[in-house]
Amino acid sequence: MKELLQVYFILGSNNTDRDPLIVLEEALQGGVTLFQFREKGDHALQADVKVTLAQQMKELCHRYNVPFIVNDDVSLALDIGADGVHVGQDDMSITDIKKRCPEDWIVGVSATNQSEAEKAVADGADYIGVGPIFGTNTKKDAKRPIGLSGVKQIRAVAPSIPIVAIGGIQLTDVIPLMKVGADGVSIISAISQSEKPMQATQAFARHASYFHQGM
Ligand SMILES: Cc1ncsc1CCOP(=O)(O)O
Numbered sequence: 261m262k263e264l265l266q267v268y269f270i271l272g273s274n275n276t277d278r279d280p281l282i283v284l285e286e287a288l289q290g291g292v293t294l295f296q297f298r299e300k301g302d303h304a305l306q307a308d309v310k311v312t313l314a315q316q317m318k319e320l321c322h323r324y325n326v327p328f329i330v331n332d333d334v335s336l337a338l339d340i341g342a343d344g345v346h347v348g349q350d351d352m353s354i355t356d357i358k359k360r361c362p363e364d365w366i367v368g369v370s371a372t373n374q375s376e377a378e379k380a381v382a383d384g385a386d387y388i389g390v391g392p393i394f395g396t397n398t399k400k401d402a403k404r405p406i407g408l409s410g411v412k413q414i415r416a417v418a419p420s421i422p423i424v425a426i427g428g429i430q431l432t433d434v435i436p437l438m439k440v441g442a443d444g445v446s447i448i449s450a451i452s453q454s455e456k457p458m459q460a461t462q463a464f465a466r467h468a469s470y471f472h473q474g475m
């Protein structure tokens with residue numbers, strides 16, 4: 261699981277002005293290790309348009325042997341045969357999800373402090389998305405940034421669970437984040453708003469794998 265978290269790209273149709281399927285394919289060509297479909301916020305797609313895009317993105321990910329995760333919408337994830345879900349603290353509980361979903365599903369949860377991280381471990385989450393690390397405009401209701409020290413504190417109480425850092429992350433943040441305990445980084449705008457998503461992803465992949473070689 262930890263190696264899957266190295267370059268965890270997240271995209272929804274409102275994170276780019278381009279065709280999201282083209283942006284996704286360019287990022288996949290650049291070496292995305294895990295993908296999450298997150299259709300939220302202004303102008304988010306609904307109903308069957310959202311389902312169709314999700315299905316197309318899933319097929320694209322599977323062509324590149326990358327697992328496809330759905331944010332929040334557990335029934336959509338079940339309906340289209342996703343590889344897992346990512347839920348927030350106030351979404352459906354991990355235990356309920358684990359009861360309803362395939363045994364091999366990846367179930368991730370957000371954590372912004374030590375107690376949320378401890379709860380996620382106790383509930384059996386497969387990974388935790390820790391942040392927001394830095395300020396971000398991508399998520400309207402993002403909480404106060406926790407910085408590198410926030411990751412360090414969470415790693416201190418959750419020594420073995422896979423951790424992906426998220427929130428305002430740029431290329432130069434990768435190695436410092438991995439040094440304080442993150443297993444990878446989750447990115448939206450640094451890739452989705454890039455003029456060259458493939459090259460941007462390649463750079464993230466190089467930094468993340470460089471750290472692993474260095475270990
Ligand atoms: C979904 C989410 N959760 C915490 S911050 C965030 C948005 C991250 O987007 P970006 O990488 O563009 O800052």
Ligand SMILES: C=C1C=NC(C)=NC1=N
Nearest residue numbers: 331346370389390426446
């Ligand atoms: C809020 C989030 C936190 N972490 C991850 C990986 N995805 C999210 N949607």
